[in-house]
Amino acid sequence: METVRASATVHPEASRKFAARRRVVVFAEYFPPYIGSDRRLFHLISNLRRWDPEYLVTPPLRVITRRCEPGLFAYAEKFRNDDRDVRFDGISGRYLSLPSFIHHLFRCGGLRLQIGYAMAIPILVRKALRRIYKAHPSAIVIGHPSFITGVVGILCAKLARLPVLLDYPDAWTPLAIETSGHRGNWIPRMMRRIEQFVARRPDRITCITRRLAERVRADGATAPIAIVPNGVDLQTFSERNCATRTSGTFRVLYSGRLEKWAGTDDLVDVIERVCSSIGHRAHFMFVGDGGGAGELRKNIAARNLDPYCTFFGFQPYEAMPALLAQCDLAVVPFPDTETTRVSQPCKIFEYMAMAKPVIAADLPGIREVIPANAAIWIKDIAAEALAEKILELEQDRLGCSRLAEAGYRTVRDNFPWELLSATFERELDVVSPQSVEQHAAGLELAAS
DSSP states (O other): OEEEOOOSSOOHHHHSOOTTSEEEEEEESOSSOOSHHHHHHHHHHHTOSSEEEEEEEOOOHHHHTTOSOGGGHHHHGGGBSSOEEEEETTEEEEEOOBOHHHHHHHHHOHHHHHHHHHHHHHHHHHHHHHHHHHHOOSEEEESOOOTTHHHHHHHHHHHHTOOEEEEEOSOHHHHHHHHHOOOSSHHHHHHHHHHHHHHTSOSEEEESOHHHHHHHHHTTOOSOEEEOOOOBOTTTSOGGGSOOOOOOSEEEEEESOOSGGGTOTTHHHHHHHHHHHHGGGEEEEEEOOOTTHHHHHHHHHHTTOGGGEEEEESOOGGGHHHHHHTOSEEEEOOOSOHHHHTOOOHHHHHHHHTTOOEEEEOOHHHHTTSOGGGSEEETTOOHHHHHHHHHHHHHOHHHHHHHHHHHHHHHHHHOBHHHHHHHHHHHHHHHOOSOHHHHHHHHHHHHO
């Protein structure tokens, strides 16, 4: 078994014994969690009080096709040939593997990708069912309505006669197309149909925003939908745990995926406008990776803006608080797209928990939960408007402090993961009201 080092802050709940509780099998793409939606799922699951979770991890489509950042290539190897057990923060999981030749088919694309997909699903379902029959769970949680994980989870639940709670962290198909680079006519259509297949079959659904719930309902979902927004780990993201700032430079942070859909392309113009006005009084920090990282760095270098920027690359979760502590302002420059309109990034809650002022795109999903006074909002975010607000805040440190305090109070009072997990757990209790013994008998019947 592979044991992964726990994150810097381990909650008491994460390492407690689960023996007396009902069991739930969680289908996921990344374990340990990789970025926002995976981290969301992990916090919701690890803070459960009445359930004993076990992860079944299937290969993410963008990883097995290698349409991902190079840093994830090694992750694909966890799904090759032999299943592997893993344990992280007191929770057990298993990577469900595929033969090497199926990995090759996925990487070829086109018709071979379709053949590989058709061969992979029954293999993964068979392996997952073996674990389910052994675990005797009372319910299944599917962490994403995705094209492998979502389908395998739904099929297993129906075959094992288990109730399903589906968590919806994003507008899945648009996000997958934007991050993986899949283009053309048939691939988006196929992805949307697969997502709709998954969305129409759970017993209950949780969504991060009302806007996303409306989209899911429009796709034909009939199950009850509860809103469980994103949140923050207040023990990890606390400025008390980090060193005090030593530089007088006004540091502006962008963290997350470096992709066009996330608005990073326009940041080159922002940097040029700000630094042409105040020079080295400002400095821009980039934390993250993605398909647009190389192009962004090239464009910054082409305008001789390198001295005003530092790229930290992808950083592990436990390293983020120290990096956030070194900035004076965080920006969320999402453009208005099908993906971002319904989104609610975890990072905005983490910035606020660290008492950092935030400038964010004025998008419906974010504004559902963050009040007007907790951030500076920009509609139809563009380089000129964003640069202007950065320059204003550089001159108004008192204004920065007021924003930071309002944001901190908002997340402290409303968005700790412990509170949100309690809401999620109530949905899980409703989806499976039967006892452990009743579900064990049902599983034995299904297995026979």
